[in-house]
Amino acid sequence: xxxxxxxxxxxxxxxxxxxxxxxxxxxxxxxxxxxxxxxxxxxxxxxxxxxxxxxxxxxxxxxxxxxxxxxxxxxxxxxxxxxxxxxxxxxxxxxxxxxxxxxxxxxxxxxxxxxxxxxxxxxxxxxxxxxxxxxxxxxxxxxxxxxxxxxxxxxxxxxxxxxxxxxxxxxxxxxxxxxxxxxxxxxxxxxxxxxxxxxxxxxxxxxxxxxx
Amino acid sequence: xxxxxxxxxxxxxxxxxxxxxxxxxxxxxxxxxxxxxxxxxxxxxxxxxxxxxxxxxxxxxxxxxxxxxxxxxxxxxxxxxxxxxxxxxxxxxxxxxxxxxxxxxxxxxxxxxxxxxxxxxxxxxxxxxxxxxxxxxxxxxxxxxxxxxxxxxxxxxxxxxxxxxxxxxxxxxxxxxxxxxxxxxxxxxxxxxxxxxxxxxxxxxxxxxxxx
Numbered sequence: 369x370x371x372x373x374x375x376x377x378x379x380x381x382x383x384x385x386x387x388x389x390x391x392x393x394x395x396x397x398x399x400x401x402x403x404x405x406x407x408x409x410x411x412x413x414x415x416x417x418x419x420x421x422x423x424x425x426x427x428x429x430x431x432x433x434x435x436x437x438x439x440x441x442x443x444x445x446x447x448x449x450x451x452x453x454x455x456x457x458x459x460x461x462x463x464x465x466x467x468x469x470x471x472x473x474x475x476x477x478x479x480x481x482x483x484x485x486x487x488x489x490x491x492x493x494x495x496x497x498x499x500x501x502x503x504x505x506x507x508x509x510x511x512x513x514x515x516x517x518x519x520x521x522x523x524x525x526x527x528x529x530x531x532x533x534x535x536x537x538x539x540x541x542x543x544x545x546x547x548x549x550x551x552x553x554x555x556x557x558x559x560x561x562x563x564x565x566x567x568x569x570x571x572x573x574x575x576x577x578x579x580x
Numbered sequence: 581x582x583x584x585x586x587x588x589x590x591x592x593x594x595x596x597x598x599x600x601x602x603x604x605x606x607x608x609x610x611x612x613x614x615x616x617x618x619x620x621x622x623x624x625x626x627x628x629x630x631x632x633x634x635x636x637x638x639x640x641x642x643x644x645x646x647x648x649x650x651x652x653x654x655x656x657x658x659x660x661x662x663x664x665x666x667x668x669x670x671x672x673x674x675x676x677x678x679x680x681x682x683x684x685x686x687x688x689x690x691x692x693x694x695x696x697x698x699x700x701x702x703x704x705x706x707x708x709x710x711x712x713x714x715x716x717x718x719x720x721x722x723x724x725x726x727x728x729x730x731x732x733x734x735x736x737x738x739x740x741x742x743x744x745x746x747x748x749x750x751x752x753x754x755x756x757x758x759x760x761x762x763x764x765x766x767x768x769x770x771x772x773x774x775x776x777x778x779x780x781x782x783x784x785x786x787x788x789x790x791x792x
Binding site: 413417449496498500507508509510511512513514515516518542557558563566567568569570571573574575578579580 | 625629661708710712719720721722723724725726727728730754769770775778779780781782783785786787790791792
């Protein structure tokens, strides 16, 4: 299958290539398509759909260009939900602590310090990452896999250098480590994004096997 | 898994029981829960999510009542999209031709006659059914399978008595029959709803197999 990703992030592209090795995965930039979407949705799912829908007009050309019988657009939206903060920062995870409503994003290390400070008096430190992953197929077909990863906000950032974003302060009790302490393979096995990818892949396989 | 359906339609319940034989499937009425949702969404998916979200508060009690480790709410929204009508009636399929904006629904036979009349001068009769099926799981997990069934609007209703709604005027070229001419098993094999159920089932199985 030809898959057109609704992101120009090469890290996400390579991660999906490892999860869907049999598919032909390209970013908009690699297809010569401009891609810039305002994330105005109120949920992870709504934002993932906004990103995917922005590329819908390119479904037909992606099929023609790739000479594939099937073609899909895949988009995702992710974030961290902290229970003591009522689920915040949630869909605003990237702009948490931004001095200007999101135009300028804080560095991840500054966001992590801010989050730890916000939880200083909190009675619970439980949190979960969420990843909403959407595949748009031709003929109005859609698949969504939204998965979560349960953990706790640590009292100090880990020294681990894996992952990115909130990973150094996301402690996973079952593993006894933060997300930043995991190898990429370990992280993919447990993470919200790895899980969502695998559920989506299983659904895509089933969809491809159905009689048309 | 305990599955709480976002419908009191016994026909839909029985259909899902045949597709998910290993699960314990109940309607809101069977759990003593009132269920009435206004379908104000602008897409099949939005309406399916509205129905499922209306039951979200009952996830925890469904688990307690069923003594199941896992519990899901499943909702669906379906309709017929006719190309010559710009995709109508779509999400308004049940209220097509209603004299009062949907408060009173026409009988299916009257709607079918109206649809045939609307296509009298149409250059193309292609159409597709869409079914958007949503599963809400605990911890913000969501699975969606939206599938379609491609066909044409026939020039007269078939005499077949299978199915319901638009089935007598939905002709499937590959089968040489309308949806109303199919046995329930044949219809489940090809229909938008049967397909969406199977894709959802595959995704649910994968989700259940992931490490938590």
